[in-house]
Amino acid sequence: MKQQLEQIRTAAMKALEQAASPEELEALRVQFLGKKGELTAVLKMMGGLSAEERPVMGQLANTVRAEIEQKLDASRNVLKAKLLEAKLRSETLDVTVPGTRIPQGHRHPMNLALDEVKDVFVGMGFDIVDGPEVELSDYNFTRLNTPEGHPARDHSDTFYVTEDDEVLLRTQTSPIQIRVMETQQPPIRMFAPGRVYRKDEVDATHSPMFHQMEGLVVDKGITMTDLKGCLEQMVKALYGPDAVVRFRPHHFPFTEPSCEVDVQCFECHGAGCRTCKGEGWIELLGAGMVHPKVLAGCGIDPEVYSGFAFGVGLERMAMRRFAISDMRLIFENDVRFLEQF
């Protein structure tokens, strides 16, 4: 009987090892462990054994059963894993097929550039403010030290809205300086981007409407070296820490001293090339110390306070940034253009 049990064990182990499907496993279970199975048949013969042999054989039979059951489980798991593996293999996808995207819209390149600049100035403690585009000539010119009869006020340069020339489309964002200074006492740190209007026909580098960004700092003890520090910081934030800037004297009616700021040409590093028209430098912005008359006109005592102001053209900055060759593209809004950004 012991021999029979051993044979069953060997046969079962071998058969289970080779079983290739769950159905086969089930058949083997029935064959060995079922009510009419081989092990059951052997156990039925237990009655004919001696009292000494019976517990020994019984134990052996149980061991064989347990081993077969264990093997059955193991085989079942192996088989399951194989089946899963096969199934997964059959489900293989071509992962290079494009994903299902939710189409995203695009920020206009001008605003991309503008957002960047705004964030730089917010970081330096500036408030972002806005002002009217249809503006009083008083704010746009007179209070910016640009008196009646000044060429900038000519009808050939400025769009007027009223016959008395008192209301116009602002030609610069600088009137926002006045609006802020007359309503707010120092310390003032403001940054005001916006649309401005000048009577230029549309071409690759001109537009009757374009954007400027105005900055103003007024406080006690503000110096020209502060102006340099602030603008250098801006240039480095926008063009990288290696950007080289230079400051050269210039003239604006509402700042004194005044300067223009150039950045060394990125293409030729100052040697002179087509991008910088041979100069080695690219003009970035105009700036200066707020004219004492302008401060006084806003009720800020120039003996106590000083300040600096600057104005940057957004179009040229954005066009350079994205290598846009023609200003008309900016306002044409061809989606093939917009979707590049």
Next chain:
Amino acid sequence: MNLSRNWLKEFVQIEATDREFDEAMTLSGSKVELTTRLDAEISNVVVGRIEEMVRHENSDHMWVCQVNVGQPDLVQIVTGAQNQKVGDLVPVALHNSTLPGGVKITKGKLRGVLSNGMLCSIQELGLTRNDFPYAAEDGLWILQEDCSIGQDINEVIGNDDSVVEFEITNNRPDCFSVIGLAREVAATFEKPLKLHEPVVKGGGEGTLTDLLDVDVQAEDLCPRYTARMVRNVRIAPSPKWMRQRLRASGVRPINNIVDITNYVMLEYGQPMHAFDYRYVNGHIVVRRAVEGDTMRTLDGVDRPIKPGMLVIADAEKPVGLAGIMGGENSEIVDDTVDVVFESANFDGTSIRQTALALGMRTEASAKFEKGLDILNTLPAVNRACELVELLGAGEVVDGVIDVLNYVPEPVELPLEPEKINRLLGLNLPESEMVSYLNRLEIPVVNGMVQVPSWRPDLRCMADLAEEVGRLYGYNKMPTTMFQGSTTQGRLSQAEVLERKAGTACRGMGYDEIMTYSFGSPAMFDSLRLPADSPLRRTIRILNPLGEDRSVMRTTAIPSMLEVLSRNDSYHAQQVRLYELAKVYLPKDGQRLPEEPKMLLLGAYGGKMDFYALKGAVETVLQAVGAKEPEFAPVTDNPIFHPGRCASVSVDGIYLGLLGQIHPLTAANYDLDCDTYVAEINFSDIAKVLAPEAVYHPLPKYQAVTRDIAVVCEEPVTVAALEKCILSAGGQLLRKVSLFDVFRGGSVPAGKKSVAFSLELRADDRTLTDADSDGVVSNVLKKLSEELNAVLR
């Protein structure tokens, strides 16, 4: 302003390459735009002597010349010119030479005979007979210059010079002159400035006051009028040195008298005019033009002068447009005998306005516009007379007529070193500041800065600080970061909302656009707006760049439709666009309009329909944190489809419109596909923001869902049904969701079946069937009573 570096040498001696010069001048405040070498265009052209010339064997007009160019062998050159003879000196363009206009000369055969270059005319060297009056009109330039065989022709022409083009800012009219720039150069390079006091011998026949009287009637427009007279002038070409300097400065030489006026204008920055004495009859009147005055300027054009414009007249008629151009009736001509030199100071604004009105901005008017030094008229007229004598062009009458209506007070400013240092952020000693000012010929006496008459830009401490700063060097100044009170940088609330809205729009696939704020008044017709539409009340530009850009928009829908249309014409199949666009709304009693910002959405193509647009609007409102919007049908707006347009409002505040564009409106923009546009007043959104979120405990008890379907008349809106359900549902009803609208089948024509899902929940217990039944029956009762909507 163009400056010849050779001319500059007369006033200041410096050693600097063109590049060094440009950089130093730019950094001290005189921005150099461009420097041109005059000899850049001509190379390998030399003086040659014709040693032999014979007829070309295959031509009846060409000559074969053997030319000595200073090399061991003669050079054979074929020419078609006829005015040369053996022994003549001519310009020879050798093999591999270049001429102005990018012309390259190489050797070649002309009708079978080798020619090793070209003999040149003045035109071929980029010159005219104004530059070398003796040269032949046609034919070779037979050189009468002091030159030697083999010499570079650039030296002979006077091209060994660089011309520097400066950008002169409005505050420095003094720099529109060679002397003014020389002063800046001397200050920049720390070299002495050599100025010259004109000396006039005089002695011309007669007494000036007998010969000429000047009557300045328009005193306000002519602060000073200075004049001198020259008799027995001999009109001739001016000498080569003068012609060269004029040519380098971009002025065409004409004759000695005219050239002298131009030369002095360049040198001193003081415009001069020369009248033929015969035609002014001894009287010069400076007055405003009156009705009936006419003027033909010396360029032969009749000018429509208007009363009030400043003219120079004789006793009867205008003979010149003051400060702009002389009259043809008093022009210097070949037989002019006596000349009056005018050196005057005119009001800049008046000159500018006249020049602008007549469309004739001249070199002289451009100078007057900026405002000139009133003290400069006398030295300038004396310099002109000195040059007349130097050139032997006539006899100067003694004396000067000088009408001075306004004597400027000398300007003195205290030098305040501490204030200047405080403004600049420097710590310079007073002596250094004084030395900078002195370098600019600005004396400082006992701490007082004596502002020269040519520096009207120096009027306060800050002006002096600029002079000190620029000569110290802006780039040498350290950079510091401003200290002082801390400020918190912020985006404005509007800006924060705009960024949120933009992000939401792009998340839905809408591209941002940027459009012009102005448009054509015809845009309102394109929108089919009635004549009395309030949107037609616009801010009008009085001097627009054409009708198409003459009104400030009151709605940005036309801008959006134009962009959609343009993209459609470029065959874009599916377009989604948004813009945050200002509009300009005039307000009664206000000088300035309101400028609210509108959010525009525009779309066509793909799976676009009304509900997609509405969903986009709802999504944006949710993204910015607005309260729940309400929509109501709008059936009478001519821009939109009458059955597919809604107004959107929040809390009773009207925000805008959305819908499908009316096909007739769309057709006005050449859009033949279904087009959808929304315009929302974005500036008002700040008024309808939901309060900041506060946590509510999560429900403890399960919700129950009950579905109902009711049949109602077609015009009853879903919104009305929803509102009715919510009002009848009581506290247990938490949410109503539409899930189906059905027409046809068993539903009678003219009616529709609308199905809602009701979510019911109590906070303190699980709802029983009886609770739910109660709510549903209340709802159904009210629907039936109020809207005649009955359970299906």
